Amino acid sequence: MRKPGILPRSFYHRPTLEVARELLGKTLWRETEEGLTAGRIVEVEAYLGQDDPASHAYRGPTPRSRIMFEDCGRAYVYFSYGSHCCMNVVTERHGTAGAVLLRALEPIAGFALMRRRRGRDRREDLCSGPGKLAQAMGITLRDNGADLKLTRSTLTIREGRIPLEIGISPRVGISKATDRPFRFFERGSPYVSRVRV
DNA sequence: GTAGGGATACACT
DNA sequence: GTGTATCCCTACT
Secondary structure: OOOOOEOOHHHHOOOHHHHHHHHOOOEEEEEEOOEEEEEEEEEEEEEOOOOOOOOOOOOOOOOOHHHHHOOOOEEEEEEEOOOEEEEEEEOOOOOOOOEEEEEEEEEEEOHHHHHHHHOOOOHHHOOOOHHHHHHHHOOOHHHOOOEOOOOOOOEEEEOOOOOOOEEEEOOOOOOOOOOOOOEEEEOOOOOOOOOOO
């Protein structure tokens, strides 16, 4: 399969909310020994730094959140609720924390492999949530820090078809700063996570 | 509606 | 070093 061009550093080196909105429609590509999987980003959430109580970076850098303060265009992967990994994309300049959580993908390649990893058949069940998409793409804590901008990387973000209409809502699954409209999704997509808006 | 699961951060000793 | 509250969730009932 022919792959689109990789997003450059300048794409990530901007305010997090801007990057979050523009990540919609871009494509995430993953290559492993098992094969290729890819999906189009249809739902994201922005997490800021010191100003954002819902962010892992809120209390400054820790061993886990350190990467959010560093080089942009890398993956921040964390382990959650005992069984799932979630993938974020680091934004902003070095020293300023920011990341965009990838919440849902529209599968575009490697359907069989995604189904095998997920143990689910329906396309809507493969990547419709942050834990689900990490599982479908084979993303684990070992991918924490992976550079998404390098051709030789097995995890990359590339160009894609931009959405017709973008929806905005508060973030889900958080207990602090629940009023901020930091969730962006492709309106009408059957592949977004099934949470109330 | 809720069980499950493990890493993380921080308050303590 | 130990205790414990929390968590950017999923799958099942």
